[in-house]
Amino acid sequence: MTMREPPLTKVAAALGEPLGAQVLDGQAHLAPVAVAGIQETVVWRVRGESGPHPWQVYVGAWPGGSIRLLTADQDAWADLVGTTGVRLTNASQAQSFVETFLEVTRGAMVIVRAVTSLDDIRWRPGSTEEENAKTALLADPPPTTPTVEPTADGFHIELTLVVDQRLQRNSFDLTSAGEITRTSFRVLAEHLPLPVAR
Amino acid sequence: MLSLQRAAGNRAIARLLSRGVVQRHPGPTDNVEVQDETTTASPAEETAVPASTEAQAAPSTTDAPSQPGTGTTGTTGITGKTPTGLTGDARHKAIYDALGASATGMWAQRIITKWSIPIDYEFGGRGSFHQGGKIFLNKTLGIGGAAITLMHEAQHADTYKSGKQADRTKLARAEYITHSIADEAEAVVRQIEGLAVTESLGADMTGAGVGDDLKLRYTNAFAAKREELLKADPEMSTAQINTACRTATRDGEVTKWFYDGTFVTSTDLNTYAIYYGRQWDEVNKTPGK
Secondary structure, three states, rough: OOOOOOOHHHHHHHOOOOOHHHOOOOOOOEEEEEEOOOOOOEEEEEEEEEOOOOEEEEEEEOOOOOOEEOOOHHHHHHHHHHHHHOOOOOOHHHHHHHHHHHHHHHOOOEEEEEEOOOOHHOOOOOOOHHHHHHHHHHHHHOOOEEEEEEEOOOOEEEEEEOOOOEEEEEEEEEOOOOOOEEEEEEEEOOOOOEEOOO | OOHHHHHHHOOOHHHHOOOOOOOOOOOOOOHHHHOHHHHOOOOOHHHOOOOOOOOOOOOOOOOOOOOOOOOOOOOOOOOOOOOOOOHHHHHHHHHHHHHHOOOHHHHHHHHHHOOOOOOOEOOOOOOEEEEOOOEEEEEEOOOHHHHHHHHHHHHHHHHHHOOOOOOOOOHHHHHHHHHHHHHHHHHHHHHHHHHHHHOOOOOOOOOOOOOHHHHHHHHHHHHHHHHHHHHOOOOOOHHHHHHHHHHHHHHHHHHHHOOOEEOOOOOOOOHHHHHHHHHHHHHHHHOOO
């Protein structure tokens, strides 16, 4: 994997003020993000931890040199991977690619975490209503095992995700070139006693 | 007997208020900082516990139909994807009017005026926050959500402007964590106090940051404390009770949320106790390590 940190001035411009200034004065730091199927580093995490609340966004480095925000922007992700070129050769790569897509494009204040069993879920103390929702979920466990099936032009993937205070089953159709052609999700349970991002 | 009970209750209150908790705001004192107490509604008055705090029926596991998309990008917290209708002066006025409906909102208005705090009501970047005496409200927030967020951020702005911000270069590690969380807890209580009145306006609450479940946990703890105090002194005034319950709930239940995983960072999902501890470690690490 090749790795060349993008110019900080461009990253700062992509973030805008006042967060861009934190990139320039060293309060926020860049870290490379590996994307399955792409050799070079085209995604960078930008994280600032000097204030009362930490913040984090992801930016993409386009082959032409432009830097754009990817957080909460799935269209930008699609453009980046389409321009860069992706080659997914096996199920494990495809699943990793989708999990990275979800993390990079999640809303900055939205918790998104793939789970493979209900044991992976980190609970917090909840209200009575939330605890009842948890009890109902545990009494009737939904599917949590990830599935990856090859298709004619790529893969069909199903993942169970924690998204803020709900659990959902997401499905994806993607080509071996990394183009996500269809996404859908079904809410499995909501109002659960799950952590709140601040 | 009544006199004895009252004396015992007053001693309990005194103990509560003089606890050795490191707290910049041991009680709802902030109105006094900006206005004559006699003309200011106590935030505690707004914290009246709702008539019923009984839990609602638990929802069963949802068998919802499949929806397009991923459901993971959220509607707030990042560059504006979902404009909320009002812009410019109209948005500014609507948010300010929403503040004026509640005692906590009016407190925030006074803080903003007192310190001449600049506010970006249509911040197009990531999230909403206070930084260096300025408040940034994301343009994706609904009018009600923005008002509630402003109540929270006004607390931080006040702490910053009054020079009471926790200093990790001067405080011991545990003190720094406690001070930092104390300010957050106070800011969250501000949000909860403003929630009911702001919701009642029918304003769009998108991005309010606190929901009904947290409000319920707050009001349950508040009610439990009230019961305890009334048992100790049945003749305590409502104002005394509300003030004591607010302090106890903030320093107990709400503060706990920053330690027990209720509130986590949006970056790596750690508790705020861990986050502030790491901040302190970073500044105070031994050179060369």
